[in-house]
Amino acid sequence: MTRSLTVTQITDRSPTGRDVVASMRDVAKRYGDFDALADVSFDLERDKIYGLLGRNGAGKTTIMSILTGQGVQTSGEVTVFGATPFENARVLREVSFIKESQTYPDDLRVKHVLSTAGHLMERWDRDFAELLLDDFQLPLGRRVKKLSRGMKSALGVIIGLASRAPLTLFDEPYLGLDAVARQMFYDRLLADYAEHPRTVVLSTHLIDEVANLLEHVIVVERGRVLLDDDADELRRRAVVVTGPTAAVDAFGAKGTVLHRDSLGSQARATVQVTADVADRARLLDAGGTIEPASLQELVIRTTTQESTP
Numbered sequence: 001m002t003r004s005l006t007v008t009q010i011t012d013r014s015p016t017g018r019d020v021v022a023s024m025r026d027v028a029k030r031y032g033d034f035d036a037l038a039d040v041s042f043d044l045e046r047d048k049i050y051g052l053l054g055r056n057g058a059g060k061t062t063i064m065s066i067l068t069g070q071g072v073q074t075s076g077e078v079t080v081f082g083a084t085p086f087e088n089a090r091v092l093r094e095v096s097f098i099k100e101s102q103t104y105p106d107d108l109r110v111k112h113v114l115s116t117a118g119h120l121m122e123r124w125d126r127d128f129a130e131l132l133l134d135d136f137q138l139p140l141g142r143r144v145k146k147l148s149r150g151m152k153s154a155l156g157v158i159i160g161l162a163s164r165a166p167l168t169l170f171d172e173p174y175l176g177l178d179a180v181a182r183q184m185f186y187d188r189l190l191a192d193y194a195e196h197p198r199t200v201v202l203s204t205h206l207i208d209e210v211a212n213l214l215e216h217v218i219v220v221e222r223g224r225v226l227l228d229d230d231a232d233e234l235r236r237r238a239v240v241v242t243g244p245t246a247a248v249d250a251f252g253a254k255g256t257v258l259h260r261d262s263l264g265s266q267a268r269a270t271v272q273v274t275a276d277v278a279d280r281a282r283l284l285d286a287g288g289t290i291e292p293a294s295l296q297e298l299v300i301r302t303t304t305q306e307s308t309p
């Protein structure tokens with residue numbers, strides 16, 4: 001007798017022991033004669049929180065749509081839980097994709113949307129959904145079309161969290177939320193993730209806000225992957241140095257200068273370095289300073305550097 005595997009058991013254990021739940025290999029997406037994605041390759045590992053970051057039009061939504069079977073690539077290979085996601089109900093039951101532009105049939109009330117989500121998502125937690133409804137103060141009986149923009153965003157966030165899908169993608173659904181509600185989302189996500197780990201992908205422009213949530217960062221620019229790194233590793237490698245121009249430039253020469261400003265005899269540079277104690281000491285001796293770059297600074301500098309002709 002053959003026993004069928006559940007989707008979440010199907011993962012690609014690479015020789016390095018990485019537990020990959022989804023991957024893209026050399027993926028391209030073409031709209032007419034426009035290349036929205038080119039040579040996109042990355043893996044998503046089990047039980048990690050990813051930041052999918054990049055400027056407007058970089059290709060983030062296109063990537064998420066393909067991973068969740070809402071679009072199909074022009075070429076390349078996409079695997080989610082061991083299979084092609086497109087038109088694959090078995091895979092898509094394990095995937096939750098929440099986006100800002102989500103529309104719902106006009107006549108549905110909040111309670112109808114939630115009960116539909118409950119039927120569709122295998123791991124739906126009704127109690128958790130109710131707790132979140134209370135947090136975000138969403139009226140169950142209200143028609144979705146009568147909800148404010150922020151309330152609609154909250155509805156998406158509730159569905160994404162309470163689904164507990166093994167692969168959950170949030171494409172900026174929290175844009176309509178105010179600062180208090182966004183913080184609530186981050187807090188609830190982190191607390192629930194600690195108890196029910198899963199793979200989460202967050203696409204956002206509010207990088208500073210989510211920086212502490214992210215374990216891994218994928219930065220896209222003009223349809224290509226620019227960075228695909230562990231968040232702590234990125235933080236260790238990227239620094240902002242200031243000081244006398246000669247000292248800053250000497251330090252910069254030991255790595256990749258992502259950005260540099262100067263004013264008179266002083267300079268400030270964002271540098272990706274493999275840390276060398278002696279280089280650091282020389283800079284400090286010359287009166288310079290060295291600080292870790294924020295994830296936001298790193299992403300801005302990396303993507304603007306790429307866009308500069």
Ligand SMILES: Nc1ncnc2c1ncn2[C@@H]1O[C@H](COP(=O)(O)OP(=O)(O)OP(=O)(O)O)[C@@H](O)[C@H]1O
Nearest residue numbers: 031034035036054055056057058059060061062063
């Ligand atoms: N259906 C489509 N037809 C033509 N071009 C498209 C289509 N969908 C997306 N594009 C283009 O593909 C590129 C990537 O779009 P995408 O929505 O993936 O970017 P994004 O990184 O999510 O942007 P944002 O941060 O602004 O939401 C953009 O130049 C966009 O105009």
